[in-house]
Amino acid sequence: MTDTIPGLLDAAAGEFGERPFLRVGSVTRTYAETRTAAATMAGALAERGCRPGDRVAVMADNRIEVVDLILGCAWLGAVLIPLNTGLRGGGLRNVLRAAEPQFLLVEEELAERVVAAGFQGELWVAGGDGVPVPGTVPAVPSAQVRPEDTAFVLFTSGTTGAARGVRCPHAQTVWWGRNVSDSLRLTADDVLYTCLPLFHTNALNTLAHAMAVGASCVIGERFSATRYWERVAEAGATVVYLLGAMAPMLLAQPPGSGDRAHRARRGLSPATPGSAWEPFRERFGVTLVDGFGSTETNLVVGSTPEEQRPGYVGTVRDGFSVRVVDDRLDPVADGVAGELVVRSAHEFAFCTGYLGEFEPGPTAWRRTGDRVVREADGWFRFVDRIKDVIRRRGENVSSQEVESVVRSHPAVADAAAFPVPSELAEDEVMVAVVPAPGQVLDLGDLLRHCADELPPFAVPRYIDTVRELPLTETGKVRKGVLRERGVTATTWDRSIPPTPARHLT
Incomplete structure (x- = not known):
């Protein structure tokens, strides 16, 4: 099924086999090589006792071992749980207690923190002996996962309360790939660059954005405002991925010769302040594309490189419905702020709920907790998180x-x-x-x-x-x-x- 991650990778490898797909550090792979790596990584996981439905956590920086775990778990039918590398103490204990992973890959300097938080499963230290790696055992056939089966559990950042584990099904990742690739107008000639951490839905789903069209994907090091454009140029990127706070950071840097010494011309940058839009394009030559999506949903509202309105999120994407409602969930008039509620016509394009909580229907209306304004012409402006x-x-x-x-x-x-x-x-x-x-x-x-x-x-x-x-x-x-x-x-x-x-x- 192409509405699963193994199905998406298999179809992409069949169509784009020898085209470059992935670069992480010194490792580069074609689409065909990536499919083989996923299948043999699944075999290595199975050899260690990992079975479909088992939970495998990872707490590490952007590195090839993390990508191998992402695709290997999906191929095997295991559930991957990427953990924020900033977690510690009670927050980390709560997440591990909620997730209950049987296996965990961890950065060496974080291993002691994980053990202190109470993890008692099989621990793999990145770069050390005993870590499952692709190519060491024969490939295994992809599991017969369904679109609704959980591929990832992603914990929300918990900036105002305890983090919650979001159950993200295979089909949600596939629809992220289709929707964002369309919004960014991606083609097989594009090179995507992200330095966002792979425990974040934006970076995690970049792999699907590339697979949807046969593009290349470069996973970079942690964001650095001073070295950002140098790294973009080294990647040969035509498309970049930012979060709203990063655009002002880059604009705050002193102008330099590297500002336009790169190939990037488009960027996905949700929540970028409207005042930064034109200065960013004029200085760096990159047109930013906004959109509303969340760990729980998909790209429901968005813009494109051709259709821009600085300060606005965009218009409703095909396959989704939205309403703006008041506290009683009654619709409000255009021009009036209210909570955004969303629905998908695509089954399992949204999460299937939170760990330990009620599972909504695959096409049910979802509250977002975001206040927006819908203008009469259908453009949406983000106002605030309701809690803010x-x-x-x-x-x-x-x-x-x-x-x-x-x-x-x-x-x-x-x-x-x-x-x-x-x-x-x-x-x-x-x-x-x-x-x-x-x-x-x-x-x-x-x-x-x-x-x-x-x-x-x-x-x-x-x-x-x-x-x-x-x-x-x-x-x-x-x-x-x-x-x-x-x-x-x-x-x-x-x-x-x-x-x-x-x-x-």
Whole structure:
């Protein structure tokens, strides 16, 4: 079946056999070689006692062993559980307890952490002896997995609460490949480059994006703003993959000769601030494509390189239905913010639920927890995560809109808005600001800028200048950390006369 990962790989290898498919570090493989690697890796796993349905976890950086495990488990019918390399302590214990993996591949420096968290199964240390590798035993036939069978359990980042394990079926990955390859207008001549971690759905599904059209895929090292374009050029990439926080980081770097010394012309970059769109294209020559998708769903709403509207996510993709609803789940009018609920006409294009929780029907409506606005012409604008909405004096304040305005100040590189308790009731608006390199941030001027661009109730009361924002391994701001820290002795309160200027030394 082509609606499974083994079916997708087998079909791609049959059509694109000797074309280059994969490069990870010093390892390169054609489509045919990758199919053989998956089949022999499945044999190596089976030799170690792994059976269809068994759970295999991995906690490692981007390396060929991780890709081999991804495709080998899918071929065997085992369930892969990629773990965030930043997990530790109670968070790691909770994830291992929920996932119950029988096998775990771990980076050497993380092995002690995994053992301390209570893992008691068979532990494989990446690069060490005893790790299953392809080519050491005969190939085995692909398992008779079904589209609805779980291929991966992906744990949400847990930035505001305990991480939850999302059951991702084989068909969901296949539909990610079809939908994103269409949105990015990928062809067999494209070279895809991602440095996002393979425990994140964006990077994990890049393999399927390539297989859908016969493109090549380069899996790179961890994101570095200073070396990014150098690595893109080395990969020969025509398409890049970013997350929204990365675009401002790259724009904040000093201009250099490498800004356009590459072949990349398109990039998937969900949640990129609208104000960064044109500067990014003008400086780096890359057209960014936005879209709404999540670990639980698929590319439901998106744009294309030809159809762009900076600041908007896009329009509804073929095969999906959406509604914008209020707290009672009643539809709201165009132009009014509400929660996005989504449905797929394709069976098992969405997750089948969370570990230990009710399994929704394959084409059921799903709540997303995201506030959006649908315009009359069908374009969608993301407003906020519902849990990130700030309630100030009876008004809902979008943290994203506050952040967009603050980032548009020339002395600001990045910002995060979040609620802190008010003496009156509800919330006050606070923002953590990273000054642009070489800039002196005048807080009074920033406040006037906000007052010119935001309604009075949304203008921040508190401002912190910080060297960097606390981020998850996938580049999301850990707003829970900022909320917990709250107002400190160094926080500027606009109800108190400001100092003339403030900058980091």
